[in-house]
Amino acid sequence: MAEARAVQPQFPTLERQNDADHLGMLIFLATEVLIFGGLFAAAFTLRIEHSAQYAMASRAMHYWLGGINTAVLLTSSALVALMVEAVRAGRARLAGWLLGGAIALGLVFLGVKVTEYAIEYRDGVVPKLSAANLHGGPHELFMELYFAGTGLHALHVTIGLCLLGSLLWPFGRARRDRTAVLAGNAALYWHLVDIVWVFLYPTLYLAR
């Protein structure tokens, strides 16, 4: 049973409203790209000006944990893409299961991240809090960028999980809307979160 959304009075047709919602979301995602872009500018600046220490700091990162997280997020994104297809095909329950899987993977991502932070604390490479093994200004700067960048990303993961979760409750009826407007917008946000990580990973973990 398909459930269409109501048309707001300023829109002549539902289709125009859906287009507007989609366009608005894409423009918002462009702003998110620019927010993270500033962080990357800081990272690139550090890499240009202190390349040897930057590489040394990157080599100390746990690339395999980051790699697992990348795979987790890519898979979660794939599940979300499948979820949108399921909604379009009218298969709301399947979409619900796919969402559950995607959210579970997102929680795995956060879990791995927290574990990684704990390991870094134990390793003594956390600026200000546990800095015994930080060697020099640029190394400390690198780790600060790491925590700021992955922290901001983790915040966005959390927001994304809330958006995806809202499609389970309280906006479960969005999964029955075969134009998949809300589901599509939540999915777009999740894909952006994925894209940011796709760039964060080599920037921080693989700059040997």
Next chain:
Amino acid sequence: MKNVRAILCTWAALLMLLALTIGASFAPLGPVLPFVSYSIAIAKTALIVWLFMEMKTRDGLERLAFATGFVWLFFLFTLTFVDELTRSWIGH
């Protein structure tokens, strides 16, 4: 459900690119490594944007809207790097 094959193939390709990028970081590429890493990241992003985010089926306006963020980042990075990379040319 449409596009299931496309989504799964994309997913497989993304994981392969992930393996590639990790492997490349261990290869003795020297100063070329960042170019390789970011090319792979761009390729992954292109796959996500085109197939997961369905830009393939969207109109030009929407593609432009999303692409503009990246183009503007290009302005930010390019001119900032022109400064940072050329400061030493004047004999500091």
Next chain:
Amino acid sequence: MSQAPTQMNQRMSQQAIPNTAEERRSYLAEGHSLRSWLLTTDHKRIAILFLIAITFFFLCGGIAAALIRFELLTPTPDLLSNDGYNRTFSLHGIIMVWFFLIPSIPTTFGNFLVPMMIGARDLAFPRLNLLSWYIFVLGGLFTLVTVVAGGVDTGWTFYTPFSSTYSNSAVFWAITAVFVSGFSSILTGINFIVTVHKLRCPGMTWGRLPLFVWAIYTTSMIFVLATPVLTITLLLVALERVFGLGIFDPALGGDPLLFQHLFWFYSHPAVYIMVLPAMGVVSELITNAAHKQIFGYWFVAGSAIAIGVIGFMVWGHHMFVSGQSPYASAIFSFLSILVAVPSAIKVYNWTATLHKGEIVIDGPLLYAVGFIGLFTIGGLTGLMLAMLTIDVHVTDTYFVVAHFHFIMVGGSVSAFFGALHFWWPKITGRLYNDLWARLAALLIFFGFVMTFAPQFIMGYEGMPRRYHFYPPEFQPLMVMSSIGASVLACGYVLPAIYLFWSLRYGKPAGPNPWGATGLEWTTASPPPKDNFETTPLVDKPAYCYPPIGEAGEPAAQQAEDGDG
């Protein structure tokens, strides 16, 4: 349907005129409770909510300006300590830039007029529009917290490492205020862009849009692309203040110029946010005053876009003496000179529009012409500043201060007042006394010139900015500047008086008191909640005034046999 401009002495009534029939049917009559205003999604009411908020901040920033000009009457400090002076000019800058100028025209006239000018019932996302206002107000509250916490002394530019490490003032609260207000900008920008793409009425092609809409669209593009970079930059400074995360700390190897690159990547386009809507207003005022088609419609529209794009590539001209590579500086200098070209094109086109037009000299025209003159001077001095050799000499002097005040105050604020006078009859349904309007415009123009022209001279002769000590030989020019500021203040206060007076004593304006083109003039004044009785159908270009010398009404854009 349109009427010739009413004779001046017939615009006001001796007795108070109670609510007219149009007012009773208008958006103003849809609920009188506080709730109906604070929970409204009507773009016209939200415009008024923003107008109230930015007027309050204009007052706050103006008080800071008054303190500055009073202090500078003598060469030595009188009222303020060194620290106090730093805090005063910082607050003046922060409030005027982020809480007055940047929102001013877009959130008031943009919100009110863009849907009407394109024949729509509202913006694409009305609830987001209201949220934008609440976020703005929240940012404003943080500004008040900053003031209560003693203010901030870093200048509105928050340069590191002073702001991140060494300052002992309320940097965190000031940064939070600006950070929060940025989200208001972003949401407004998204709303306008989607609205212009998706809600144009039938027949309203891009080539028929009023130039004001082109200006707001370009401004929204800048809101969306520039503000996020400020957001992350301020976040990083805040992290440094609170957690000691020294991204910008030179002691750790941080690049002191990185902050400036990121800050100015936003803040230079921000000045185009402040000037492009003003230019859009001027296009409307000039075409109406001359009762003539705009000269070179596509050149004016295209130059708005050109300014919006090229304006993102010039930010390094704020860093010529900060240690930036001279090669980068040369590129930025070239691009900064280039960005003046589209601005100049607009000035030529406005002038050509006025040429041989049937010019009516009223308040709105005086504000528009004031904009053109003062913006041209500001722009020419901007070209001077774009040249490396001159800039090295006048950086951080009053020359720069005068340059940007000519553009932002002589330009944008004049255009804001012009817009207020031009669209007041539409917004309120009442006419005002034009004699007072012309007097205010002249007071503003002459007061402004008296305030800021001496500053060019002082700056060129070496008077540094942000100082309240100065060599006694500058005192005559400083005093002249301060007296000018008093005249300017009178000019700004005067409209508040006669415009409010008109709410009761002004005669009903009717739909089109100016005989202007544009869809907003085809509906009642004040407009009904849904703007139009039926969706307009457009079949003519913008500014379809009849050829000069021919009798007849200007053709409204709306098709006569359409749904209108």
